[in-house]
Amino acid sequence: MPETPVPGDGPLLTVDGLTAGYTGVPAIRDLSFTVGAGEVVSLLGPNGAGKTTSLLAMVGLVPLMAGSVTALGAAVDPKRPYKLARRGVLLVPDDRGIFPGLTVRDHFRLAQRKADPAREEAVLGRFPALRGLLARRVGLCSGGEQQMLTIAKALLGRPRVLMIDEMSLGLAPKIVQEMLPSIRALAREEGIGVVLVEQHIELALSVSDRGVILNHGRVVLEGAARDLLAHRDQVEAAYFGAEEFAGAEVGA
């Protein structure tokens, strides 16, 4: 995977005034945030808040109506989303993108454009539970194991920016509790910029640098994760739609 230079020490991902939606109707309006190397930013909010739409727009799969998305120093080109993936900006969808009839090893092969045993070893080192499952059909793996595989597949491509949509969907809270810290660790250790879409607010914030809370397609509260965790009342009110929080900074 060729390394794409990012000018200076600038962010890996810059979302500026992003407005996007379907058939001319915005599902997300005026979203702005940045993600630097090694940072985790959580996009939080209730069902239908616009989290998935934001991720899809960031990789060019939903057209922008206004604003811009810059990834690894270049504007995202909605006509060529595959180019973005090749440059290392990867979206991990909430449906996990796996084939139940294929084995874990098959998925490892499919995820690599060129076999890279050293990388494979490094990824298995991060998710050791997968090592004993290489020959198992993915349809027989547990939800947590499937989710590990989904993240492992993305890591095989040496991503620079990883967007993870509701990793915890269908998983027991205990499994989520175990997996989210590994996302924090891989961001730090590999310098990956991570955008995390989550329903588990506290768990997500506990592994994030910053949080952005969306409601009805708008940013209703944002700030440093530790400040959001310290003002849970504000977070809850924003999450459940209190109007006075529209666009607020936490603690303000």
Ligand code: ATP
């Ligand atoms: P959830 O947590 O339930 O996945 P979300 O925050 O990810 O929700 P989105 O899936 O981005 O929310 O949806 C935002 C809005 O856009 C919702 O009103 C939804 O009904 C609408 N929407 C999503 N996908 C489409 C589509 N393909 N066509 C039209 N409207 C859509």
